Amino acid sequence: MDNLLVNLSKYRPRDNTNPLENFVTEAFAWLLRSSEEVRKAVFVRINQALQSPCDLPQDECVVSTQENFNGKFPDLVVSWPGCTWVFEHKVWSHLHSNQLKSYRDYIESHSDDYRLILITAKTYQHAQNPDAALCWEDIYHCLHKLEQNTNDEQLSWALNDFLTLLKTEGLGPSTPINRFAMSHYLEAIKFDSQVDSVFKQAEQLKWPLLNLDIKPLFKRQKTESRVGLEFSPEFDEHGRRWLPSVFCGVLLDGGDHGVTEFLNDELNLCFVFDFNKLGQAYISGSDTYQDFKSDLSELVKEKFCQWQFIDTALEPKARYNRWHPVVLLTPMLPIFKDTHTHQEQVDLVHTLFSEIQTQLLSLNSFRNLVTELALLKEKI
Secondary structure, X not given: OOOHHHHHHOOOOOOOOOHHHHHHHHHHHHHHHHOHHHHHHHHHXXXXXXXXXXXXXXXXXXXXXXXXXXXXXXXXEEEXXXXXXXXXXXXXXXXXXXXXXXXXXXXXXXXXXXXXXXXXXXXXXXXXXXXXXXXXHHHHHHHHHHHHHOOOHHHHHHHHHHHHHHHHOOOOOOOOOOHHHHHHHHHHOOHHHHHHHHHHHHHOOOOHHHXXXXXXXXXXXXXXXXXXXXXXXXXXXXOEOXXXXXXXXXXXXXXXXXXXXXXXXXXXXXXXXXXXXXXXXXXXXXXXXXXXXXXXXXXXXXXXXXXXXXXXXXXXXXXXXXXXXXXXXXEOHHHHOOOOOHHHHXXXXXXXHHHHHHHHHOOHHHHHHHHHHHHHHHHO
16 A cells, blocks of 8 residues: 555655655655546646647556656656656756756657656746646645545545645745735734733733642644643643643644634634643543533533534544644634733733633533543553
8 A cells, every 4th residue: 555654764865855845746646646536637737738638547557756767766757558747846946957858868768658747836947848837836726626526535634634735835826915914014023922921921820720730831832833821730750741731822823723614714712622642542432531522512502602612523624633632712803802901911811711711610520531631640
């Protein structure tokens, strides 16, 4: 079975290779090998760009990377009876001198019919007369359309990951400079320090979770794309552990937590339950945890209806993240719109999250879960 990570491990560091190009290439090749739907969508799009289109494969084809063309290594080769497509991929670098010519010289003596295909970040990188020149944005659009229409959940998951990779590396659709952003940029760049200041001051206040010896610590977490207060128990010399952790703050991006579809392109306040690997193993078979999720869901419906309760393991629009399986979200702007001073915002944060914490402590299932997880300290 084709394995993306195994293929990546075959690469060896060389001065003339780009790790990002290798990664994108292997991910792209894995998708092509894994799905007939992907092959059809991509091949049709490339055929549209070819100066001389060809008959596309009706059955299986061979998709390979790191092929040796007499000492030259094109990024990707796709072959089927009657034709071979040779790909060169660029992210932000340019072609080497006569790079495509060296591929053409080799393939002409090894295939009756072939096409050279260049895929780059931007059109200004198109050079050396390939048979088709595309941008990764073109690949993004055809795969995004497939993602929206496929009924294959596993394929949808894989496509979403690849599209996210392209967007993250600036290889997705280009957007113009936003006029609103231009008008408010100087104010917006102060946002990070202002949010940090509010939560750092709120950290010093008295919080309901302290009753269970679950203590706050200000965190700005890049991987999780969130900023706020992380409430965690401490286990002697082992320090703070997510057994569990409760995060109260601002979710800057929903990708890591798997809740992007719930953000509606706006900042949200978040109340997140975090578990480390030890906790994850425990809750996977815990009736107490299941009771807690059920109780919390009902609590949100009854007392905090402005918040969304998201069980990422069950919610179809979410992507399950075992580190942050349960997330509460509410839009930030409506809550903060009537505050005018720093202290008002500190008080608001404290009041808002304290109310949820207080109700959380009223759930026997939560208290029982904390007690049970605390017993795991012997295994840390």
